[in-house]
Amino acid sequence: MKSKSRTLMMQRLALHAALTPLAIIWLFPLWMMFVFSTMPDYGIFSPDIVLWPSTNFVENFKNLQADTNFLRAMFISITVAVIYTVLSVMLTSMAGWALARYRFAGRSMVIAIILGTITLPFAVVVIPQFIMVAREFKLANTWVALIVPPLFNSLGVLFMRQSFSMMPTELFDAARVEGVKEWRIFLHIALPLARPTMAALSIILFLASWNNYLWPLLINSRPGMMTAPVALGTLIGLTKVSWGGIMAGAVLLTAPILFVFIFLQRHFISGIAAGAIK
Amino acid sequence: MPLRNRIAYAFLAPYLLIFATFWLWPIINSFLISFQNTRVNPWRFSLTVNWGRLVADPAFYNALYNTLIILVIQVPVMIALATVMAVLLNSPLLKARPLYRFAFFAPVVVGEVAYAAVFRLMFSIDFGIINKLIGSVGLPPVSWFDNGTAAMALVIIAVTWRWAGYNAIIILAGLQSIPGDVYEAATLDRVGKVQQFFHITLPLLKPIILFCVVLSVIGTMQLFTEPFLITNRGGPGGATETLGLLLYRQGFTSLNFGYASAIAYTIAALAVAISLLNLFIGREAK
Amino acid sequence: MAGLTLTNVIKRFGAYEVVHGANLEIADGEFVVFVGPSGCGKSTLLRMIAGLEDVSEGTIEIGGIAVNDVEPSERRIAMVFQSYALYPHMTVRRNLSFGLQMNGNPKEDTERRVAHAANILQINELMDRRPGQLSGGQRQRFAIGRAIVREPQVFLFDEPLSNLDAELRVQMRVEISRLHKQLGTTMIYVTHDQTEAMTLADKIVVLRAGRIEQVGAPLELYDNPANQFVAGFVGSPKMNFLKARIEGKGASGVTVSLRADPRVKLTLPVSSAVAAGSQVMLGVRPEHFVNAGAGDTDLTVRIDVAEHLGHTSYVYATISDEPLIIERPESRHGGDSDSLTIGLSAARCFLFDAEGSRLR
């Protein structure tokens, strides 16, 4: 008979032998993003293999700022993401509350429509949305155009509805008997209890807004009203452009989120897993 | 009580207004626009101008072909990889778990533009780090952007890198919901680890894996950023042009909204059809 | 303070009717217990009184005023729930004051009421904890405290003790009884536990499948059940029901014979019209058997198990496959023999027809 500890040892070795190279490959692009962002352009395009960071980050960033007003774009991205997240959490938690806690005419129809269309690709609405916002409302290159249309996202409604309907009914009945107004029940009892769900939802929504590309690209293409991903995207493919600068921009787009991700991994993961399992 | 009814609507109304304006109505409107000739002013209704063009357009068939190729190769590879990642990450024998988790999950939070930029640079032909590494082991460099097949491979590699971890998160959550005593019982029955994976884990994971497949199909059907930014607007010569890119081109370069809407509806219909087919096959095989 | 009147109250969920026309008078200051098996509509009835469910048909009056269209908060009622329903994110002090505060009650008055409730329930030291840091009994005390603070006309309790262990349940039962004496407010209390009903109530309302089966004082129900269901539900252990057959009717009443042993005949003082030969049920409580020869007739049963509790014993027995329970005071009596002969006295037996109605 094989000894138990020896078998375990071998299994552990095999596991790490399989996983380590995969992890290195997976980290490689992120590492190279960082390395490139610190290298001068002539270094990036030299024939040597360089895998270690250099000291040119600030210089690269200056080039980026000269190519496109990236600071302005970052400011727009951050502001939009924050406002979008707050608004979306507000709207979807109110809607989720109504759908979880009241029986009213049309309730099941609303739920059916939301569930029935949630998996449709965004591509299907992009043309009419664009025509409406840009041509009919004449809102292209405005803050409203960046923030309001994406609020249709119904993931939050399902998310919040789930959270509210798992709370014991008696809690709200108790408040109702005490004469607490419905909106105060929502504000003072339901929302505080839904805080963990709101945290996970906020993270997902912030991330979605921060990384959103297609819609901002279409609707806000004027320099000065571009979001950071759009501004960076305009540089990719140009011939006379600082690639070190682009990489510096990529790092600025990625690092803050990655930093938050390290500390809030649990929330990110539970948000993604729960959002998927619904 | 009618009062409660009114309160419910009050809570629901702000969201419903946005939802109807920016989602429901456009879904319907998109269908209507696909029957408009939008190349004349004012637009004129026509049953066939867009749909007729679609069924005869070689550019459409090229995009459809490319999209399906990516779908057929990328989705299975990525889901298999994600399953392996999830199973290995779930092993109690693993040391330094947070580190591995970070490695696989980090791409999930990286924006499309940022990662597209890095891939474009890493795979650039003359001085890209990938070709340098390939060269350092004595192999000839690959023309990632000039060779259609290589460009396709690049798109597939990029999408897989970006999304495998996302699926692994979902599958891992599924794995963790399988009770441990099932495995203990199997171990006592002298069922090996590999057999346990194929006969216990996989069957129990099937609904979740199917769900991942459906999500990935929907994502791939509207793939846009990668061919747009990495392989330079679907290059070389349309070899990586996807339906998403064709939609963008027709809608926002040629401003032919009617034709773009027809493409959009085709994307949606295919996504729904392929998802349903998946679910159907998944149920049949049970 | 106020009494209540329910007139033909019907409740439907969609097409499904769960309360079929309830009529009930509750006097001011009365302690009324709704009792019945799980799912019979007790909570639904209580929640209609609270205003948490709409009344489909009929009227509910509190203090002489129809309240069908009155919001729960305007009905001057307070409710205590089975799960306590304390707001988990607030200290219990804030739990007690929250409702008053939200309704703009003056601060001093709120504080006075909270202090008063805390005094009544002796919960002063725990006031700054959160519900999660309290035991079940303590939580239930605060839930009652929250009701007291409202100074309601009517207290409503929905199985408030079901989540507590047996010992705590007895203790809280006594406290609720004491509270009722102290406040004198009308209380309506829902439970599925007949012991709680018997010990707490001024008046018991027995419900079955959405119908009120009988209303009366606890001993009235015990001594004089209206039907077989109430007879079986009130009293512990349950009343025994033995299949019997009508032999005939004479001046002194109706004579029946047991199906299990036709030699056993008993004449009960019943004057209802009955047909000879029809099937009936003979009901006798376990505690109402007498010693052999001391009653009107004797019967012999086979002993399955005997439980000796010290002050009393329960004998689980059968008489040709019909089970019955017999309570015997002489507990230490040797249990070797496997049969037992005991007496029945007609005055303590009940007769029910095939539909379960009492034959009087």
Ligand SMILES: Nc1ncnc2c1ncn2[C@@H]1O[C@H](COP(=O)(O)OP(=O)(O)O)[C@@H](O)[C@H]1O
């Ligand atoms: N909201 C509801 N919708 C549909 N049926 C319900 C609802 N609430 C209760 N019921 C039904 O009404 C009946 C009585 O329920 P309930 O009053 O809670 O019983 P009890 O409190 O006596 O155990 C049960 O059959 C229950 O299934």
Ligand SMILES: [Mg+2]
């Ligand atoms: Mg109940």
